[in-house]
Amino acid sequence: MxxxxxxxxxxxxxxxxxTQLQQLLAFEESSDHDIHQRVIDIIANVRNNGDQAxxxxxxxxxxxxxxxxxxxxxxxxxxxxxxxxxxxxxxxALEFAANRVRVYAEKQKMQSWQYTEADGTxxxxxxxxxxxxxLYVPGGKAAYPSSVLMNAIPxxxxxxxxxxxxxxxxxxxxxxxVLAAAxxxxxxxxxxxxxxxxxxxxxxxxxxxxxxxxxxxxxxxxVATAKKLVFGQVGIDMIAGPSEILIICDGKTNPDWxxxxxxSQAEHDEDAQAxxxxxDADFLEEVAxxxxxxxxxxxxxxxxxxxxSGRGALIKVASLEEAAAVANTIAPExxxxxxxxxxxxxxxxRNAGAIFMGRYTAEVLGDYCAGPNHVLPTSGTARFSSPxxxxxxxxxxxxxxxxxxxxxxxxxxxxxxxxxxxxxxxARSAEYRLK
Amino acid sequence: MxxxxxxxxxxxxxxxxxTQLQQLLAFEESSDHDIHQRVIDIIANVRNNGDQAxxxxxxxxxxxxxxxxxxxxxxxxxxxxxxxxxxxxxxxALEFAANRVRVYAEKQKMQSWQYTEADGTxxxxxxxxxxxxxLYVPGGKAAYPSSVLMNAIPxxxxxxxxxxxxxxxxxxxxxxxVLAAAxxxxxxxxxxxxxxxxxxxxxxxxxxxxxxxxxxxxxxxxVATAKKLVFGQVGIDMIAGPSEILIICDGKTNPDWxxxxxxSQAEHDEDAQAxxxxxDADFLEEVAxxxxxxxxxxxxxxxxxxxxSGRGALIKVASLEEAAAVANTIAPExxxxxxxxxxxxxxxxRNAGAIFMGRYTAEVLGDYCAGPNHVLPTSGTARFSSPxxxxxxxxxxxxxxxxxxxxxxxxxxxxxxxxxxxxxxxARSAEYRLK
Numbered sequence: 001m002x003x004x005x006x007x008x009x010x011x012x013x014x015x016x017x018x019t020q021l022q023q024l025l026a027f028e029e030s031s032d033h034d035i036h037q038r039v040i041d042i043i044a045n046v047r048n049n050g051d052q053a054x055x056x057x058x059x060x061x062x063x064x065x066x067x068x069x070x071x072x073x074x075x076x077x078x079x080x081x082x083x084x085x086x087x088x089x090x091x092x093a094l095e096f097a098a099n100r101v102r103v104y105a106e107k108q109k110m111q112s113w114q115y116t117e118a119d120g121t122x123x124x125x126x127x128x129x130x131x132x133x134x135l136y137v138p139g140g141k142a143a144y145p146s147s148v149l150m151n152a153i154p155x156x157x158x159x160x161x162x163x164x165x166x167x168x169x170x171x172x173x174x175x176x177x178v179l180a181a182a183x184x185x186x187x188x189x190x191x192x193x194x195x196x197x198x199x200x201x202x203x204x205x206x207x208x209x210x211x212x213x214x215x216x217x218x219x220x221x222x223v224a225t226a227k228k229l230v231f232g233q234v235g236i237d238m239i240a241g242p243s244e245i246l247i248i249c250d251g252k253t254n255p256d257w258x259x260x261x262x263x264s265q266a267e268h269d270e271d272a273q274a275x276x277x278x279x280d281a282d283f284l285e286e287v288a289x290x291x292x293x294x295x296x297x298x299x300x301x302x303x304x305x306x307x308x309s310g311r312g313a314l315i316k317v318a319s320l321e322e323a324a325a326v327a328n329t330i331a332p333e334x335x336x337x338x339x340x341x342x343x344x345x346x347x348x349x350r351n352a353g354a355i356f357m358g359r360y361t362a363e364v365l366g367d368y369c370a371g372p373n374h375v376l377p378t379s380g381t382a383r384f385s386s387p388x389x390x391x392x393x394x395x396x397x398x399x400x401x402x403x404x405x406x407x408x409x410x411x412x413x414x415x416x417x418x419x420x421x422x423x424x425x426x427a428r429s430a431e432y433r434l435k
Numbered sequence: 436m437x438x439x440x441x442x443x444x445x446x447x448x449x450x451x452x453x454t455q456l457q458q459l460l461a462f463e464e465s466s467d468h469d470i471h472q473r474v475i476d477i478i479a480n481v482r483n484n485g486d487q488a489x490x491x492x493x494x495x496x497x498x499x500x501x502x503x504x505x506x507x508x509x510x511x512x513x514x515x516x517x518x519x520x521x522x523x524x525x526x527x528a529l530e531f532a533a534n535r536v537r538v539y540a541e542k543q544k545m546q547s548w549q550y551t552e553a554d555g556t557x558x559x560x561x562x563x564x565x566x567x568x569x570l571y572v573p574g575g576k577a578a579y580p581s582s583v584l585m586n587a588i589p590x591x592x593x594x595x596x597x598x599x600x601x602x603x604x605x606x607x608x609x610x611x612x613v614l615a616a617a618x619x620x621x622x623x624x625x626x627x628x629x630x631x632x633x634x635x636x637x638x639x640x641x642x643x644x645x646x647x648x649x650x651x652x653x654x655x656x657x658v659a660t661a662k663k664l665v666f667g668q669v670g671i672d673m674i675a676g677p678s679e680i681l682i683i684c685d686g687k688t689n690p691d692w693x694x695x696x697x698x699s700q701a702e703h704d705e706d707a708q709a710x711x712x713x714x715d716a717d718f719l720e721e722v723a724x725x726x727x728x729x730x731x732x733x734x735x736x737x738x739x740x741x742x743x744s745g746r747g748a749l750i751k752v753a754s755l756e757e758a759a760a761v762a763n764t765i766a767p768e769x770x771x772x773x774x775x776x777x778x779x780x781x782x783x784x785r786n787a788g789a790i791f792m793g794r795y796t797a798e799v800l801g802d803y804c805a806g807p808n809h810v811l812p813t814s815g816t817a818r819f820s821s822p823x824x825x826x827x828x829x830x831x832x833x834x835x836x837x838x839x840x841x842x843x844x845x846x847x848x849x850x851x852x853x854x855x856x857x858x859x860x861x862a863r864s865a866e867y868r869l870k
Contacts, residue, residue, distance in 0.1 A: 093851040104558055107548060115542070122792075123539055123806050128785045130819055144856050177855065213819040232674070235819035239667070257867045263860035299859045342836065350563045354833035357557075360842035360868050361835050364861040368849040371558050372833035384565055384648040384670035386831035396821035398789035398807035400796050401777065407795035414803040416528040420612065421579050424734045425698035426799040432692045433795050 006305065007291065008313040009284070012322055024313055025330060027241065027271065027379060032221070039196045039225045046200035051207045057197040062139070063171045064192070069208040074167075074179065074190040082179035091180070097369035098149050098184050104371030105157040108390040114399060121406030124399035129159035130235075132210060133393055134202035135187065136217035136227075137178055139168035139194055145181035146367065150374045151217050151388065152185035158393035163187050164212055166202065168194025194219075199226035203234045216375075216388065237388055241379035242271035242311075245363055246332035246352075248323040249287075250339040251280025253359045259290035261336060264364050266307035267300040273311040275330070277323040284314045324348035331382040334363045353382045407433040441740065442726065443748040444719070447757055459748055460765060462676065462706065462814060467656070474631045474660045481635035486642045492632040497574070498606045499627070504643040509602075509614065509625040517614035526615075532804035533584050533619050539806030540592040543825040549834060556841030559834035564594035567645060568828055569637035569669075570622065571652035571662075572613055574603035574629055580616035581802065585809050586652050586823065587620035593828035598622050599647055601637065603629025629654075634661035638669045651810075651823065672823055676814035677706035677746075680798055681767035681787075683758040684722075685774040686715025688794045694725035696771060699799050701742035702735040708746040710765070712758040719749045759783035766817040769798045788817045842868040 010020050045053040051069035058064050058072065066072055083091070114124025133155045137148055148165070155163050165182050167175065169192040182190055191209055193201065199219075205211030214235035215227060227236045245265035249258055262274035278284050291308065295301050317323040324345060327335055331351035339345055342357035349355060353376030356363050367374045375388035402410060411430040418426035445455050480488040486504035493499050493507065501507055518526070549559025568590045572583055583600070590598050600617050602610065604627040617625055626644055628636065634654075640646030649670035650662060662671045680700035684693055697709040713719050726743065730736050752758045759780060762770055766786035774780055777792035784790060788811030791798050802809045810823035837845060846865040853861035 089851055090855055093848045093855075096848045097852065107550070108560070113542065121805075125543070125807075126781070126784075126790065131785065146852055146856065232814070232816065235816075254867070257864070260860060260864040260867060264858070264864040267858060267860040299857070304860065346561070346834070349561075349832070350566065352832045354835065355561065357834065357836035360839050361837040362842070362846070362849075362864045362868055364853060364864045365837060365842065365845045365849050366833070366835050367861060368852045369845050370556075370835045370837070372560075372835060376833070379667070381667065381670075382830065382832070384830060387833050389831070395817070395819060396824070397784070397787045397817070398801070398811075398822050399781070399792065400789065400801050400805045400807060401792035402796040402800060402805070404795050407797070407800065410800045410804050411797070413528045413531045414797075414800050416524055417532060417581055417803045418799060420525055420528075421581065422734070423699070423702060425695060425702040425739065426802060429692070429695040429699040429797045429799045432689070432695060433797055 006309040007288065009316070010313050011316040012318060012326065021326070021329070024311065025380070035221055035225055039222055039229060042196040043200040043226060043229060046197055046206065047204045051209075054193055054197050054201050054206055054209065057195065058193050061195055062168050064169065065172065069206070072191050072193055072208065074174070074192055078174070079179045079183035079187065079190060082174070082176045083183040085176070086180050094145060094149070094181060094184055097146065098153060100369050100371040101149055101153045101373070102157060105154045105390050108154070109157060110391055110394050110396070117406065119405040119409065120403030122399065122401040126397045126399055127394050128397070129161070130213040130393050130395065131160070132162045132164060132212040133160045134212035134215040135163060135165045136198065136215060136219050136223060137165055137167040138219050138223070139170050139175070143167065143175045143178050145177040146374065147218065148178055148181035149185050152182065152187055154373065154388060154390045155393045156186045158390045160393050162189065162210065164202065164210060165190040166193050166198040168192065168198070194223075196222045196226035199223055199230060203230035214393070216392070237375065237392060238377060238381065238385060242273060243268040244273040244333040244378060245275070245336065246327055246330055246334070247276045247336040247338055248320065248327060248345065249276060249278045249283065250320060251278055251283030252340065253338040255283065255286040255290040256294065257359070257362070258287050258338060259294055261363055262291070262308065262312065263294070263298060263304050264362070265334065266304040266312065267298070270303055270306040270310060272307045274308060275313045275315060277315045277317050277326055279317050279319055279323065281316050284316060288314060320345055321348060327352065331380045333376045333378045333382065334366070336361070336363055351383045353377045353387055404435070408435045441744040442723065444751070445748050446751040447753060447761065456761070456764070459746065460815070470656055470660055474657055474664060477631040478635040478661060478664060481632055481641065482639045486644075489628055489632050489636050489641055489644065492630065493628050496630055497603050499604065500607070504641070507626050507628055507643065509609070509627055513609070514614045514618035514622065514625060517609070517611045518618040520611070521615050529580060529584070529616060529619055532581065533588060535804050535806040536584055536588045536808070537592060540589045540825050543589070544592060545826055545829050545831070552841065554840040554844065555838030557834065557836040561832045561834055562829050563832070564596070565648040565828050565830065566595070567597045567599060567647040568595045569647035569650040570598060570600045571633065571650060571654050571658060572600055572602040573654050573658070574605050574610070578602065578610045578613050580612040581809065582653065583613055583616035584620050587617065587622055589808065589823060589825045590828045591621045593825045595828050597624065597645065599637065599645060600625040601628050601633040603627065603633070629658075631657045631661035634658055634665060638665035649828065651827070672810065672827060673812060673816065673820060677708060678703040679708040679768040679813055680710070680771065681762055681765055681769070682711045682771040682773055683755065683762060683780065684711060684713045684718065685755060686713055686718035687775065688773040690718065690721040690725040691729065692794070692797070693722050693773060694729055696798055697726070697743070697747065698729070698733060698739050699797070700769065701739040701747065702733070705738055705741040705745060707742045709743060710748045710750060712750045712752050712761055714752050714754055714758065716751050719751060723749060755780055756783060762787065766815045768811045768813045768817065769801070771796070771798055786818045788812045788822055839870070843870045
């Protein structure tokens with residue numbers, strides 16, 4: 001099999017297209033009973049024994065050698081030193097990205113509102129930031145400074161009083177890029193811990209590590225399992241699945257560009273999903289040829305190849321409108337509209353995490369510095385959820401302030417409905433306020 | 436023990452107050468391994484066998500006698516007939532409530548926005564409604580028409596194309612008030628099914644029941660377990676805990692009013708939590724006396740008594756500001772500020788589902804018809820979550836439309852950062868668009 005054949009070809013005109021599409025999209029997250037039980041035990045231990053449990057797990061799992069809990073904290077001086085020692089081009093690039101992410105995030109900030117009715121009753125909604133938020137940053141190869149910015153900046157823009165980062169430091173090695181990004185983003189405190197023990201510490205607090213209201217950020221299966229288990233005690237962001245890109249192209253973009261855009265998601269990992277839709281059958285073959293030609297040049301060729309052959313597809317559609325319908329079914333994390341009139345096509349799109357419009361808008365610009373968040377709903381969850389944003393670090397409280405007149409009017413209705421539901425204390429509570 | 440002593444008394448000046456408070460608030464939801472496994476089986480069966488599984492479970496668990504799947508649907512004509520046969524006072528009260536809920540909900544509707552940068556690059560956020568939403572309505576005594584309005588109206592205001600209600604009809608008996616409220620609220624389709632099988636049907640779809648994007652509404656332990664298990668496949672609202680009210684009073688409200696406000700939550704169920712904070716010790720005793728005097732008159736006296744003695748408290752605080760701090764720790768579902776200057780006190784409140792301001796604003800007005808939603812975060816989750824609202828039936832997609840100039844500027848930064856993260860396909864995808 002040559003590379004030319006190593007990506008699936010589908011056609012919406014095939015009778016069994018929907019079945020093929022569902023098979024292509026199917027991805028069941030592994031759920032391991034042993035891991036589940038181990039994470040339950042870790043959480044219970046941290047909850048009961050606090051610092052000592054976190055310290056023991058960290059020394060054991062991360063091969064650290066902490067002797068007392070305070071040593072787990074990374075000082076602001078350490079974060080600043082990491083920032084100060086960054087090469088200038090990297091520092092400037094991170095600053096440029098951080099500024100753009102901040103400007104965009106500011107537009108998302110929810111504001112309180114209220115209105116007064118004719119009888120003087122005031123109704124409204126009060127918006128407040130979370131008190132504290134926790135940001136999980138993975139150790140090792142998946143530790144991206146861009147992710148630190150994307151998770152931390154919205155929290156700070158929301159006005160979260162204290163933003164606490166946890167990042168494992170295997171064998172005591174810190175990731176200087178991550179610490180520098182944390183400094184730039186305004187992380188308030190940082191701890192050199194990771195895994196389920198870090199999630200448990202943030203959820204319940206220890207003598208040293210403050211409890212937070214919400215935990216965000218990506219992690220491995222232990223971290224994801226721990227986040228699910230502490231949900232309710234604290235808020236969590238989404239549980240991220242593999243990266244996805246869906247490109248709709250009218251056949252007039254350079255096929256090498258499109259091939260590289262597919263690669264840019266495929267290189268994340270073997271489970272990543274890169275799909276191209278076009279109404280131009282010849283163009284699909286041109287892209288297949290670009291893939292075959294460019295793949296050998298890529299540093300992560302093996303990962304890309306596995307991703308494209310396992311979960312990728314080139315799909316012939318009858319029209320761009322039909323492509324939009326397929327996109328709405330898939331509800332991709334990233335959607336590129338590489339077409340002549342992307343704004344028109346965009347009106348047909350309902351389900352997508354982020355929409356990249358026009359031939360110049362490579363998806364990767366959104367990964368780093370365009371401004372919108374790169375933490376996006378995956379695995380079709382864009383059907384009902386949204387990119388990470390400032391709003392995830394704010395909450396709303398309803399406000400009701402009845403005038404005497406308002407309480408009289410509302411009380412009469414409340415009394416009728418409460419008695420209809422046989423809730424007579426409800427009814428009498430309202431009736432006391434009648435004139 | 437007389438009734439006068441049957442509610443706990445705490446004082447913030449006691450050395451062990453924080454411990455006592457945490458004990459008072461502690462509530463672990465029961466998690467039953469057998470139920471968990473049974474629900475997993477039900478979901479798998481519905482997923483594999485569709486209509487037939489739903490029909491079999493419904494006949495078995497709800498003692499229905501459906502012979503074919505189409506019989507499970509409640510027609511629009513049935514809903515309309517229920518509405519048409521409502522007594523006039525109830526119909527008017529429901530209409531009054533629905534209108535107020537709708538007016539308030541309209542203010543919550545999120546709008547799309549975008550802005551254009553100097554180089555022509557456009558950034559924005561597109562807001563769209565969910566395609567379909569599912570509303571679970573319990574059968575039996577917990578089936579409240581007010582809940583139908585509170586869950587359905589925000590979905591319709593959001594623009595959800597199809598709102599599907601499920602409500603069990605044990606022995607084939609429909610709840611006419613619920614059907615009438617569904618008609619009023621604009622429910623599009625309704626099915627006489629319930630339990631985990633109804634949640635599974637809504638999450639995965641069957642031949643007869645359409646799959647939805649999000650499932651909202653309260654239910655028993657089977658329903659709550661099923662909602663948790665299908666989360667990810669669909670969105671869900673919160674998992675509701677017992678009702679809660681926290682009242683802060685300066686001692687100048689009629690103590691009978693305050694006692695009845697406490698009763699109004701306590702009558703929901705034995706696990707409900709009703710707490711009063713006051714800086715006036717004498718007033719706390721007056722309320723205790725009102726409780727003792729009024730309790731024997733109440734239809735649900737046994738439930739109220741169990742709730743107040745098991746989970747209620749009268750708490751003496753040093754000041755109203757201290758009361759606000761305690762409220763922020765508790766993060767109650769409902770918070771009454773029954774004080775002279777509630778707006779001033781409200782500035783100190785950060786964590787509460789809904790805030791009822793002033794002596795006239797009985798919490799029950801919010802349960803039925805004030806306008807704000809009565810589906811609110813419980814069990815301290817107001818620290819990080821919000822009332823149910825229109826925004827729960829909308830989602831956001833990020834928009835990025837780069838000009839050639841913009842792609843050039845952003846691409847340079849993206850390239851530096853991508854190469855810093857060793858993601859060279861990312862870098863090359865950006866570099867293709869450089870001038």
